[in-house]
Amino acid sequence: MTRTSQTSSRAPLILALVLVGLNLRPSMAAIGPLLTSIRGSIPLSYTLVSLLTMLPVLAMGFAMFRGARLAARWGEHRAIAVSLLVIGLASLARLYASSALDLILSAVVAGAGIAVIQSVMPGIIKSRFPDAVALLMGVYVTAIMGGAALSASVSPFIGAWLGGWQHALAAWAALAAVALAAWYAIRGDIVSFSAGEQAARAPSESFSSRPRAWLLGIFFGLGTASYTCVLAWLPPFYVEQGWQDTHAGLLLAYLTSMEVVSGLVTPALASRSLDRRPVLLLVLASVILGFTGLILAPIAYPIVWAGLLGFGIGGLFPMSLIVAMDHMDAPRRAGQLTAFVQGVGYLIAAMSPLIAGYIKDVSSSFTQAWLLLALVSAGMLGMVVRFRPAEYPRHFAVQAGRA
Numbered sequence: 001m002t003r004t005s006q007t008s009s010r011a012p013l014i015l016a017l018v019l020v021g022l023n024l025r026p027s028m029a030a031i032g033p034l035l036t037s038i039r040g041s042i043p044l045s046y047t048l049v050s051l052l053t054m055l056p057v058l059a060m061g062f063a064m065f066r067g068a069r070l071a072a073r074w075g076e077h078r079a080i081a082v083s084l085l086v087i088g089l090a091s092l093a094r095l096y097a098s099s100a101l102d103l104i105l106s107a108v109v110a111g112a113g114i115a116v117i118q119s120v121m122p123g124i125i126k127s128r129f130p131d132a133v134a135l136l137m138g139v140y141v142t143a144i145m146g147g148a149a150l151s152a153s154v155s156p157f158i159g160a161w162l163g164g165w166q167h168a169l170a171a172w173a174a175l176a177a178v179a180l181a182a183w184y185a186i187r188g189d190i191v192s193f194s195a196g197e198q199a200a201r202a203p204s205e206s207f208s209s210r211p212r213a214w215l216l217g218i219f220f221g222l223g224t225a226s227y228t229c230v231l232a233w234l235p236p237f238y239v240e241q242g243w244q245d246t247h248a249g250l251l252l253a254y255l256t257s258m259e260v261v262s263g264l265v266t267p268a269l270a271s272r273s274l275d276r277r278p279v280l281l282l283v284l285a286s287v288i289l290g291f292t293g294l295i296l297a298p299i300a301y302p303i304v305w306a307g308l309l310g311f312g313i314g315g316l317f318p319m320s321l322i323v324a325m326d327h328m329d330a331p332r333r334a335g336q337l338t339a340f341v342q343g344v345g346y347l348i349a350a351m352s353p354l355i356a357g358y359i360k361d362v363s364s365s366f367t368q369a370w371l372l373l374a375l376v377s378a379g380m381l382g383m384v385v386r387f388r389p390a391e392y393p394r395h396f397a398v399q400a401g402r403a
Contacts, residue, residue, distance in 0.1 A: 068336050148256040
């Protein structure tokens with residue numbers, strides 16, 4: 001079956017993947033554009049606000065290590081369906097949020113649901129689309145970034161229309177309901193495929209003793225740190241520059257729309273060669289230039305800096321996962337490896353909003369935070385050099401053909 005016929009014959013599955021992906025960021029991305037309204041109702045320091053991004057990402061890190069086991073116990077379809085239900089209920093609960101604790105708890109619960117989905121989905125993509133992994137990962141990650149863009153741009157208007165930030169946050173439960181319905185509709189495809197794999201299922205493997213797995217996890221975490229920090233603090237940064245909430249939210253939406261574009265373009269570019277390093281270097285250079293612009297001239301060219309950051313971060317996320325999956329041919333082992341990589345990575349990335357919030361509280365400026373992230377991105381350039389495809393087989397003792 002050709003790549004085109006393979007993907008077209010599974011259009012309902014691809015649509016379901018997109019709808020599921022759209023739900024994996026609104027619980028976090030909607031907070032920043034609504035922050036002024038939230039702080040008007042609930043007294044929050046910048047350090048405490050950072051917990052609204054840090055804790056769900058931390059929950060994602062811990063839950064990643066359990067996602068593959070849940071999928072093995074429940075089945076892939078049920079694990080994702082339950083997770084969508086959890087995300088939807090956590091969003092709906094925000095309708096009654098009246099304290100920082102309410103917001104934090106709902107964010108943590110949603111983060112756990114997000115983690116299970118993100119730990120299972122790469123394995124589904126690699127097994128169902130073995131000849132189009134980079135392309136379908138690009139589509140899936142683009143949907144994730146699209147959900148962030150949609151929620152960042154629309155949430156302030158929903159709040160104005162429905163009469164409060166609680167309604168704006170709770171409204172995203174409707175998107176989860178739509179995704180759950182679509183996911184249930186393709187149940188036969190997922191369940192029957194999983195049953196066919198059952199006999200060949202390899203035992204779960206611990207990657208904690210593999211240095212290359214840790215390197216991949218750290219690389220993913222440092223890249224995601226830029227995303228979580230920008231997601232949490234770019235709108236407040238520009239509100240402090242005198243912008244209105246809606247305009248700052250639209251800038252974040254523009255940044256995430258550039259992530260959407262990059263999420264499609266960079267995997268397509270990378271699919272031309274197994275050596276992904278040139279594309280990784282390109283997206284990291286874009287991130288470094290974007291943070292440099294925020295430091296030196298944030299008001300002069302905000303569209304340029306947001307565009308560079310969006311393109312860089314949007315490409316770095318799928319490329320980090322694609323490089324991890326390149327190390328394994330067997331779908332199930334690739335899924336286990338990406339779950340480990342994301343678990344390590346999200347535990348690292350969870351710290352960046354907290355550090356930036358603390359820097360803001362003690363220095364009254366985000367400039368040092370942007371500088372730190374630029375330096376981290378520069379350090380990642382040296383890590384990219386080590387991702388030589390010819391060396392992948394020697395990093396994992398069990399060969400991919402086992403699965």
